[in-house]
Amino acid sequence: MRESTSEMAVLGALALGGEMSGYDIRQFIDASISHFWRESYGQIYPVLAQLGRQKLVKSSADKASNRDRRRYSITKAGRQRLVEWLVIEPQPERPRNELLLKVFLASQAPTRIVIQHLESMIASCRAQTKELKQVEQEVRLQDAGSETLRFSIATIRAGIRMAQARARWAREAIEIISKRQA
Amino acid sequence: MRESTSEMAVLGALALGGEMSGYDIRQFIDASISHFWRESYGQIYPVLAQLGRQKLVKSSADKASNRDRRRYSITKAGRQRLVEWLVIEPQPERPRNELLLKVFLASQAPTRIVIQHLESMIASCRAQTKELKQVEQEVRLQDAGSETLRFSIATIRAGIRMAQARARWAREAIEIISKRQA
DNA sequence: TTTGGCATGTAATCCGTTACATGATTAG
């Protein structure tokens, strides 16, 4: 089974967003879940072709525009497939973290280097927190009353909390690292 | 430039741990930084060969054992290369998060499904927090006085804080999702 | 003696990004 998570992201976009082109799907993902997900065209188009072969999506040429444009929509089988995947418990991910690797190896370079990295991280976390808080307010207004609002909000809250936690950790790390041993 | 982060992880292991075999490197990484990094043999051996070609590590057959065993150590050029990499500011990573994707798409399945996922996550975060707190105590005792202690501790604290933040978020998310709209 | 851990390596495959190639439409 190939590209299973990308398949599900594309299927999910079509389930929530209705009929869309490959291009639209990219915009949709970018606009709604870019803080924890992304898909490139290099994934989306092959995945759409494959989903089509599996009858999980259907496509039609768009007659309203004489531009080269295909519109995809999810089929009943596609919705079923999506649910099958949704019920599978996601395994805890263990992503590699380059900053933590640099912290772990920091004894090999001047201490100020890693402190600088941590300080930039704090800045970028603060920026992200601020931005996501704005997004949260916007989404609350725009999607008020929508069935999916609470799920969007839950993912945005995740981004905010993680950014805050990273920033707090970085503060603590700077203290731990700066303190000379007794 | 290929496999740059794996190269640096291997180089870093040799910088901290001294002379080691490919097998040892794997054990070292597993024992010390597995909560945010991992390397498979399928990476380690090709990377060692490549580092050798670049004169960043040197190897010698181990005569003390007549087992098939090569011991690698970092060269001066290797240490330089490592420092060059350490000073580069790590860019904020945006990993894909499957759980968050499932939360975002949760309207497509019964609500209890995603609640269950969040509850399992809380359980696994608690377990990880507990485990890392133990590791922290062990490392504090074992590496007391070591030059690298504070850096190890900083990375462990990151794991603890992130696990706690994830658990707290999951609690909040369950509330958000369970609440019926007014 | 047989199982588990030590030890090295390759091949297949997967999943994903980036670069490339092409061209239409629309807003300024």
Place this chain on the structure above:
DNA sequence: CTAATCATGTAACGGATTACATGCCAAA
């Protein structure tokens, strides 16, 4: 007119995992 955006797709490459293949040594 022309730049930005809409739009689709392929090819090359990169980085990592997993499975496979092999075999020694030590302890139970």
